[in-house]
Amino acid sequence: MDIRQTALPGVVVVESPVVTDARGAFQRCFCSRDLAPLLGTREIAQINRSLTARSGTVRGLHFQFPPHAEMKLIRCLRGRVWDVAVDLRAGSPQLLRWHAEELSAANGRMLVIPEGVAHGFQALENDSELLYIHTAHYAHAAEGGVRCDDPQLGIDWPMMVGGLSDRDRALPMLPALFTGFPQ
Numbered sequence: 001m002d003i004r005q006t007a008l009p010g011v012v013v014v015e016s017p018v019v020t021d022a023r024g025a026f027q028r029c030f031c032s033r034d035l036a037p038l039l040g041t042r043e044i045a046q047i048n049r050s051l052t053a054r055s056g057t058v059r060g061l062h063f064q065f066p067p068h069a070e071m072k073l074i075r076c077l078r079g080r081v082w083d084v085a086v087d088l089r090a091g092s093p094q095l096l097r098w099h100a101e102e103l104s105a106a107n108g109r110m111l112v113i114p115e116g117v118a119h120g121f122q123a124l125e126n127d128s129e130l131l132y133i134h135t136a137h138y139a140h141a142a143e144g145g146v147r148c149d150d151p152q153l154g155i156d157w158p159m160m161v162g163g164l165s166d167r168d169r170a171l172p173m174l175p176a177l178f179t180g181f182p183q
């Protein structure tokens with residue numbers, strides 16, 4: 001598995017070969033040995049999947065506050081998504097900066113999002129399915145979120161933002177002098 005750094009510290013792209021033959025294809029989706037430099041002492045706590053029926057739908061931007069902050073390893077099993085990481089870490093030189101990758105079943109790419117970095121995505125095709133590997137358990141009381149269209153972030157969504165959940169529509173904009181969330 002090849003690890004590619006991005007401009008956001010700790011946000012990396014993992015590529016792994018898709019082996020094809022007459023039957024179809026095979027890909028290694030996770031390897032604790034290959035990803036040890038990223039994982040450190042973290043362990044897998046939960047694996048989730050989401051299915052997004054309509055292209056244009058945006059889910060996020062979500063994160064969990066400490067002590068339930070989590071690393072997420074995200075890959076697309078069906079369809080295609082614009083996957084976005086937003087640095088909200090106090091003290092980060094890239095605070096409020098975002099990085100996006102197109103994840104698809106075809107490219108088999110995985111985005112790794114560390115603690116303190118919010119995650120959201122836009123489905124670029126109908127019936128897009130994501131697999132999430134989380135290093136902390138879901139903690140409803142620790143859920144945090146920011147509006148996906150916050151002008152302070154200026155995220156360049158490829159399609160018109162649609163399909164927001166009531167929760168995501170009600171997420172707050174960041175305060176004007178936001179200095180980041182403590183880690």
Ligand SMILES: Cc1cn([C@H]2C[C@H](O)[C@@H](COP(=O)(O)OP(=O)(O)O[C@H]3O[C@H](C)C(=O)[C@H](O)[C@H]3O)O2)c(=O)[nH]c1=O
Binds near residue numbers: 165
């Ligand atoms: C994460 C999670 C959620 N839930 C429940 C809570 C809600 O009743 C329902 C859907 O949750 P939510 O609306 O937060 O799902 P999304 O809006 O798709 O959020 C997901 O997509 C964004 C982009 C992310 O980064 C989040 O990690 C991920 O939760 O599942 C659970 O029961 N267990 C869980 O682990």
